[in-house]
Amino acid sequence: MVEIVLEIPPRLDYLAVVRLVVATAAALDPPLPESRLDDLRLAVTEACSNAIKAHRPDAADEPVVIACHLDDDLFRVDIHDRGPGFDPDALAALPEATDPRRLQHESGLGIPLIKVLTDEVTFRPGEGGTVVSMTLKRPPAPPI
Amino acid sequence: MVEIVLEIPPRLDYLAVVRLVVATAAALDPPLPESRLDDLRLAVTEACSNAIKAHRPDAADEPVVIACHLDDDLFRVDIHDRGPGFDPDALAALPEATDPRRLQHESGLGIPLIKVLTDEVTFRPGEGGTVVSMTLKRPPAPPI
Amino acid sequence: MELEITDTEHEGWTVVSASGEVDVASAPALRTRLDELLEAGATRMVIDLEDVAFIDSTGLGVLVGALRRGRSANGDVRLVCTNPRILKVFEATGLHEVFAIGATFDETVASEG
Amino acid sequence: MELEITDTEHEGWTVVSASGEVDVASAPALRTRLDELLEAGATRMVIDLEDVAFIDSTGLGVLVGALRRGRSANGDVRLVCTNPRILKVFEATGLHEVFAIGATFDETVASEG
Ligand SMILES: Nc1ncnc2c1ncn2[C@@H]1O[C@H](COP(=O)(O)OP(=O)(O)O)[C@@H](O)[C@H]1O
Ligand SMILES: Nc1ncnc2c1ncn2[C@@H]1O[C@H](COP(=O)(O)OP(=O)(O)O)[C@@H](O)[C@H]1O
Numbered sequence: 001m002v003e004i005v006l007e008i009p010p011r012l013d014y015l016a017v018v019r020l021v022v023a024t025a026a027a028l029d030p031p032l033p034e035s036r037l038d039d040l041r042l043a044v045t046e047a048c049s050n051a052i053k054a055h056r057p058d059a060a061d062e063p064v065v066i067a068c069h070l071d072d073d074l075f076r077v078d079i080h081d082r083g084p085g086f087d088p089d090a091l092a093a094l095p096e097a098t099d100p101r102r103l104q105h106e107s108g109l110g111i112p113l114i115k116v117l118t119d120e121v122t123f124r125p126g127e128g129g130t131v132v133s134m135t136l137k138r139p140p141a142p143p144i
Numbered sequence: 145m146v147e148i149v150l151e152i153p154p155r156l157d158y159l160a161v162v163r164l165v166v167a168t169a170a171a172l173d174p175p176l177p178e179s180r181l182d183d184l185r186l187a188v189t190e191a192c193s194n195a196i197k198a199h200r201p202d203a204a205d206e207p208v209v210i211a212c213h214l215d216d217d218l219f220r221v222d223i224h225d226r227g228p229g230f231d232p233d234a235l236a237a238l239p240e241a242t243d244p245r246r247l248q249h250e251s252g253l254g255i256p257l258i259k260v261l262t263d264e265v266t267f268r269p270g271e272g273g274t275v276v277s278m279t280l281k282r283p284p285a286p287p288i
Numbered sequence: 289m290e291l292e293i294t295d296t297e298h299e300g301w302t303v304v305s306a307s308g309e310v311d312v313a314s315a316p317a318l319r320t321r322l323d324e325l326l327e328a329g330a331t332r333m334v335i336d337l338e339d340v341a342f343i344d345s346t347g348l349g350v351l352v353g354a355l356r357r358g359r360s361a362n363g364d365v366r367l368v369c370t371n372p373r374i375l376k377v378f379e380a381t382g383l384h385e386v387f388a389i390g391a392t393f394d395e396t397v398a399s400e401g
Numbered sequence: 402m403e404l405e406i407t408d409t410e411h412e413g414w415t416v417v418s419a420s421g422e423v424d425v426a427s428a429p430a431l432r433t434r435l436d437e438l439l440e441a442g443a444t445r446m447v448i449d450l451e452d453v454a455f456i457d458s459t460g461l462g463v464l465v466g467a468l469r470r471g472r473s474a475n476g477d478v479r480l481v482c483t484n485p486r487i488l489k490v491f492e493a494t495g496l497h498e499v500f501a502i503g504a505t506f507d508e509t510v511a512s513e514g
Binding site for chain 3: 042
Binding site: 156157159160163179182185186189190193240241242246247248249250251253254256257260261 | 422424425426455457458459461462463465466468469472486489490493494495496498499
């Protein structure tokens with residue numbers, strides 16, 4: 001198993017770097033197909049932007065850590081922040097698209113998007129913060 | 145001071161990722177000018193390819209670490225391997241371009257290139273290997 | 289990739305064209321521009337996303353906010369988008385049922401809204 | 402960005418066009434192709450670097466090796482390159498004095514060599 005780790009300061013202007021690194025790692029052989037790379041870029045942006053926002057101000061010197069794990073069949077990226085943690089199951093669902101009250105909500109789409117875009121996502125406490133683990137299946141390697 | 149750290153497996157096919165990350169970090173505000181980004185991409189490729197080649201086979205599970213430090217006036221990248229170390233001053237100089245014997249040498253251009261392309265380079269032993277530190281001056285931030 | 293935003297008037301609509309990546313880092317600039325336009329009375333707005341390469345949930349939220357303000361002033365905010373990568377994000381969030389999205393300016397302003 | 406290598410015959414020269422990044426990871430493929438061609442008697446070679454976006458010291462080393470083998474068979478290896486980013490690397494290493502480098506095929510084959 002191969003691991004590529006990126007550490008960034010907890011600042012939103014580093015998200016473009018994160019997208020780039022994660023998508024480049026996921027494009028290594030056997031690459032994720034282009035449409036799954038798009039899913040990954042967006043899911044990582046959402047999780048990493050949450051991580052940066054949750055990071056404790058007094059831990060600003062400590063990095064947000066993005067670790068990509070390349071397995072034979074799976075691509076996994078773990079995003080580790082130093083924030084207060086949260087309960088993803090306790091988040092209120094947004095009103096239906098046809099409900100006029102839908103327009104009252106400008107936020108709250110991140111976690112739902114991550115769930116739709118990845119094959120699996122877990123949220124767990126880890127070393128003074130939260131670890132969000134997102135997994136996408138890799139295509140089978142061509143036979144030799 | 146801001147730090148962006150990348151850890152990669154000691155394998156040459158990760159060099160394209162390294163170039164991308166380091167150049168993206170160096171393009172953060174205030175960005176290095178495009179021609180200096182080229183210098184940096186090449187210097188980092190040379191140093192990182194040396195690091196990957198020097199990395200001990202029995203340390204293949206441990207990463208090569210590329211750490212970018214963004215200071216007000218300086219961009220520094222440290223490349224840390226787990227290899228035997230070497231004495232850069234003991235390397236033999238290549239024959240002059242006009243010397244027919246120049247053609248006998250297909251290698252040995254990496255360290256000379258790094259010296260020409262960066263504003264400063266140091267080589268020092270560090271945690272079970274070598275740390276190559278390359279510095280490029282950043283342009284002054286525009287006055288506010 | 290920076291986000292660039294331009295606007296122009298066309299057949300009674302304010303056409304805002306965004307180009308680049310609309311993410312949590314760049315979306316505030318889009319929000320500010322849309323707010324200025326709405327404030328100045330541009331409540332019938334077409335936002336052209338044809339040159340947008342990436343949009344995240346914060347970018348979507350900015351569009352939702354503009355739609356709410358436009359509609360509450362008896363206007364509307366409609367979208368032009370044919371890029372499947374961007375359309376997919378609207379579909380993944382159900383927002384393709386919230387916005388009128390057309391392939392061209394003519395198509396989006398002709399739609400029921 | 403992968404490295405692509407094609408070759409063709411032109412006015413008694415074998416023209417090898419490389420496109421992409423020539424680095425330590427991709428250079429072995431170039432070395433293999435050049436060796437095959439030299440082996441097959443293509444000792445008068447023009448290597449077109451116009452579509453090369455990046456070259457490192459290993460890539461340069463491959464070109465030096467081909468030049469040595471070409472010259473030792475009474476041939477030559479010449480380059481076509483106008484990209485300042487690539488020319489700069491030849492200058493930084495002194496290799497611009499080792500290779501005949503022209504802006505076009507005609508220019509490089511007309512040079513003294
Ligand atoms: N890594 C995290 N640490 C702490 N809280 C989080 C984290 N990720 C998400 N949250 C909480 O979950 C909420 C919902 O997140 P999300 O669905 O991405 O929507 P938004 O970020 O727009 O609020 C956030 O507002 C935040 O309170
Ligand atoms: N990080 C390193 N650890 C150990 N040895 C190194 C390292 N970097 C360079 N060297 C040694 O210095 C030599 C010269 O390096 P360089 O100038 O890059 O040329 P090349 O890599 O083509 O031999 C290498 O062959 C290697 O022996």
